Structure formats: structure tokens, C-alpha cells
Amino acid sequence: VKQAKLAGKPQVYKPDEAVAARRRFSIETELRRALEKDQLKLFYQPLINLKSGEVSGFEALARWTHEDRGEISPTEFIPVAEESGLILQLGRWAMDKASHTLADWDAQVGARLPVYVGVNLSAIQVARDNIADMVGESLRSSGIGGDRLTVELTESSIVQDPARAIRVFEALKALDATVAMDDFGTGYSSLAYLQRLPIDVLKIDRSFVSGMMKDSDSVAIVRAVLSLADALGMSTTAEGIESVELATTLAALGCSSGQGFYFAKPLEASAALDYWKSRRKH
Ligand code: C2E
Ligand code: MG
Ligand code: MG
Numbered sequence: 001v002k003q004a005k006l007a008g009k010p011q012v013y014k015p016d017e018a019v020a021a022r023r024r025f026s027i028e029t030e031l032r033r034a035l036e037k038d039q040l041k042l043f044y045q046p047l048i049n050l051k052s053g054e055v056s057g058f059e060a061l062a063r064w065t066h067e068d069r070g071e072i073s074p075t076e077f078i079p080v081a082e083e084s085g086l087i088l089q090l091g092r093w094a095m096d097k098a099s100h101t102l103a104d105w106d107a108q109v110g111a112r113l114p115v116y117v118g119v120n121l122s123a124i125q126v127a128r129d130n131i132a133d134m135v136g137e138s139l140r141s142s143g144i145g146g147d148r149l150t151v152e153l154t155e156s157s158i159v160q161d162p163a164r165a166i167r168v169f170e171a172l173k174a175l176d177a178t179v180a181m182d183d184f185g186t187g188y189s190s191l192a193y194l195q196r197l198p199i200d201v202l203k204i205d206r207s208f209v210s211g212m213m214k215d216s217d218s219v220a221i222v223r224a225v226l227s228l229a230d231a232l233g234m235s236t237t238a239e240g241i242e243s244v245e246l247a248t249t250l251a252a253l254g255c256s257s258g259q260g261f262y263f264a265k266p267l268e269a270s271a272a273l274d275y276w277k278s279r280r281k282h
């Protein structure tokens, strides 16, 4: 079969593929080194309560400025980290860093800041790490309560081994964490899992949100997700709000919270705290 295939289709040298493979390989090597040298940063994007306008939390997002290549997007290095297994180390680092940042903010304002941090967990972590121990350890060492942590999981963490996912999600609930389903609507999971898993928040993917101003289908999908969430007693967060029109439309449709460049881009920890101060009502 292989021979026939080779005979029928001559192997062509594809420079683009070769370049991409080489880049992936060096990204892996350099990411390993960057993690060892603690060169990644964690940025914080505000999540806004669309009713009150106050900051309800921050999503922690990894940032990597490479010495020679400059800024490398997480959309590039997270998949490499997942393929290489480095995501276990990166994920632990992000969880630990985010909870300690929240504890630092508390110390700086001299009070318990009324915000949570959202930490992204990869499907690979769900499959291979002991997430409950890992999260529990960060909560203990930072001293923040589990009720101030939101874990963002994707549908891909469910499909491979649903029974394991249920155990992991329940262990996270036992730590008092809030469980959010990230990029909701873009994966392959069945709606039945919304019933079986302890999910508190649906995060509506940016692709649907940004489509709302252009096509009525996206509006219909967003409305459907909002009413599904409402019926199941879950709250909602819209990603990718880039205009005041989107913010007011989503608020009017009953979406509880949102994030996006209209409010703020992901910020360094100190700028994120300033942003929180600037939006508080009292
Ligand atoms: P995500 O978890 O869905 O995070 C939201 C992404 O949307 C972020 O991209 C954020 O910067 C971007 N975003 C937010 N508002 C807007 C907007 O108004 N317009 C546009 N164009 N984009 C907006 P980012 O930081 O590039 O991260 C991409 C993805 O990489 C994340 O998507 C997440 O899946 C992954 N990621 C980032 N940090 C981590 C991490 O520490 N661990 C894991 N497992 N994944 C991470
Ligand atoms: Mg996320
Ligand atoms: Mg998302």
C-alpha cells in the first residue's frame, strides 16, 4: 500500500513543512530551557461583571518573550508544550504563580480582594497529572481559598476519558474551586456531559462573540448558549468583547460576565491590580 502510494504520488519536498517542523523542534528545546530559567510570565486579563461593570476576576495567560525571536504566542507554544509533555511543568508553574499573585494583591491592598483568578488547565494535565494534588498544593502554599480559583477546562479534556474527567472535575469542586468550560461550543463533547459534570460556568468562545455583529447565526448560537446555561443553573462568560456594542448587547441578553480588548488586554500583575482599583465602585 505504502509503495503504491509512493509510486502514485511522488514525494515532494515541502520546504514550508520542513521549516515548521524545525521551528517546532527548537521551540520545544527553548521552551524547556525557558521553564528551567523561569523566563515565562503570567499576564492577567480582567473579567468584567457586565451588570455592575466591576472586575470579578482575572484570567491568567502565559506569555513568553524569546531572546531572539521576540514574543511567541501561547497559541504556538502551548500545543508544543502539550505534545512534548512540558505542559505538566508549565501548568504547575501557572497554577502556582497565579495563586501567589492573588495572595500578593491581597497583601498590597491589605484586604481580601473580591476577585478570583482563572487558570487554564490542559487536557493533557487532566489525563496525566494529579490535578487535585497539584491545585491543593498551590492553594495551601499561597494561602488563597479554593473559592477564589476558577479552573478553565476544555471539552477535549472530557472526550478521551470521561470517567477520569468526572473524577478530576469533582475533586476540583471538593477543593471549592469554580469549574469553567472554556471555548464552549468549539469542541466535540456531548451535551450530556453538561449534566454529568459539575460545571459552573460556560465560557462562550470568541468566534461566536465576534461573529455577533456580522451574522445572525452567531447571535442565535450565543442566545442558545445563554438560555442553556440559565436552564442548567450555570453562569456565562463571553470571550473576545472588542466593542461597547458587544458589551451592551451581551449584557442585555443576560450574559453575566465578559472579557475582551474593549475592557483590557492581558496585563502584568501590577497593572492588573491598578485596573481593578480604577473600576471599583466604592
Ligand atoms: P483561552 O483560554 O481561550 O484564552 C483567551 C484568549 O483570548 C487569550 O489569548 C486572550 O488574550 C484572547 N483574547 C481575549 N480577549 C480578546 C479580544 O477581545 N480579542 C482577541 N483577538 N483576543 C482576545 P492568548 O493569551 O493568546 O492565549 C491563547 C490560548 O492559549 C488560551 O486561550 C489558552 O487556551 C492557551 N493558554 C494560555 N495560557 C495558558 C496556560 O497557562 N495554560 C494552558 N493550558 N493554556 C494556556
Ligand atoms: Mg481560558
Ligand atoms: Mg477560552
Ligand code: MG
Pocket (backbone or CB within 6 Å): 183, 205, 206, 239
Ligand atoms: Mg479561546
